[in-house]
Amino acid sequence: MWRDLLPIGRDAATGGYRRSPFASAERECAAWFVEESTRRRLDIEFDGQGNAVAWWQPDKAHNSAVPATQPAPAAPNGILVGSHLDSVGNGGAYDGPLGVISSFAAIDRVRELGVVPTKPIGVALFVEEEGSRFGVACLGSRLATGRMDPSAAAQLRDGDGVFLGDALSDAGLEPDLGRSAMLDGVGSFVELHVEQGRDLVDRGRPIAVTSASWAHGRWLFDFEGEPNHAGATRMEDRHDPMLSYAMTALAADKQARLAGARATFGRVSVEPNA
Template identity: 60%
Template sequence: MPDDFERMWAELAPIGRSAGSGGYFRQPFTAAEQELRAWFDEQAAARDLRVEEDPFGNAVAWWEPGPGGLSRLLVGSHLDSVLDGGAYDGPLGVVSSFAALDRLRARGVVPTRPVGVAAFVEEEGSRFGLACLGSRLATGATTWAVARELRDRDGTAFGDVVAGGVSDLLDGVGCYVELHVEQGRDLVDRGRAIGVASRIWPHGRYRVDIAGTANHAGTTRMEDRRDPMLTYAMTALAANKQARVTGQRATFGRLETSPNSTNSVPSAVTAWLDVRAETDAHLADLVATITRQAEERAERDGTTLTVTAESVSGATEFDADLAARIAADHAEGDWPVIATQAGHDAGILSARGFPSAMLFVRNPTGVSHSPAEHAEVADCLAGVDALAETIERLAT
């Protein structure tokens, strides 16, 4: 008998969890993430679902009770995490998908089209630096020629850990629905457990390289320095100020220095800037303003600055008719339709022409990408029921 939601969740809880912080380290193709993938295969086998995998590590477990011939419905999410992340971002959608199929089977519901549970790989970009890498490759949004050259922090190339090639995993898919923990407080403020996505804000990741001159921290006069750390510090402050005054988002979350010595003026600083905005124009304007202020500071500091866009995803507008169909006419009233500032595989599929939708489960803390990420069991179970109802609407 397949495990119910709470039993499945308990099985996943210790996998990849840090004893110190309580956060999760489930980076792609590491022992923890591979253990999760083995669990995925076990859950599929327990339900007699057929598992397909593409050359990049994406997997789908198919429920095919009918004669076939109709377009396929895909649900699911991802199993990887950010560094020191929360338990819910990603796995909640996969666990809820299996549990939703159990709900439907228990009620005797038989879909007239195949229904698949997806687990996309490297959604977070935490190892190879490109968010939603698995779904980008599965949809053709990113080519294998580009992806295979991506490298992790240890220098391992993506092409060294997967076979690569061409994916046909999404052939015949007519719709994708992703359930996800909300990464914010919109549902908390509304007092609602379930929401439906309307759109995803544009999102860009930029590498900022600042070069100066290494020197002795004690013997080098302040006025004689070409210190890239000063340029970086001003750039981080500028990003914060410009995002605040425009109502957008700008974050420096990763920093590397060389030679990384306590008693040296650094020769180089590399930092990564994450920017999200309401529209594509807002995104471009914010990045341009931050870059201009950084270049002006670099000129004063005697440093050089280069900004490189590593990935930029435009605004995603989910299918409005599909969202309305999913959100309307429930026992507790229509589910709210809300925007999200976080990127998701559903956004990649939508941008590539697959009608897509998202369900959000309330997060009482509003915190995500952190060990404090949370969802109450009652809300998770409401999410399972919501996904089961959505599957029934779309697949029967």
């Protein structure tokens, strides 16, 4: 499975991955997900924002003929595993795909052992988890769980001005933003994720179970100033917004360190940038 995914969306110059949501590389990954689900004769279900769940129903033999699109389990006792396949710009190979591939591998192993589950098991594929295109992290899962207003999501645009609904349509999907019924039968969700810091290395541990997760927030700061001549304008006459930005970044860094928290300035756009 890794061999199939590794070349998709990889930047030859940097070795990183560019799998922007609903663009060609990410859609190729989504097609791979459907192919792997079909190969295992799982029941694939999609929602109106492009999320997918491939269900292994306990009352259905895994060697049945052709998978059918069936509703999720009615009772909230299903076990959901999986992750996402989109990436940030120049992202890593394991961020997201590890959770999806390991889920398929786990089902394969359980079947090899002859174990038949007593609860439905679903492999999830959530879209736009990184927030790299529309600026909202976990967008697909937020919409699917009803944690984001569909009308607000419909107004989201990417850097080129493309609305979310248009991006879905351009990718061959039928937009229907909002809470997803396919998650109604989920009782628990488990995601295997690559460790992206060095905590496990420092502890000398290969794996760990998280007890909490950092709250994820994004803010947009707009600093306004006045462009002027770099040589002729006296320092006391300048109104440079980059100084305000620099002081804000330093203050955020200081407060994060004092609180044992995190603070990152990930993107800066300067106009006129002359």
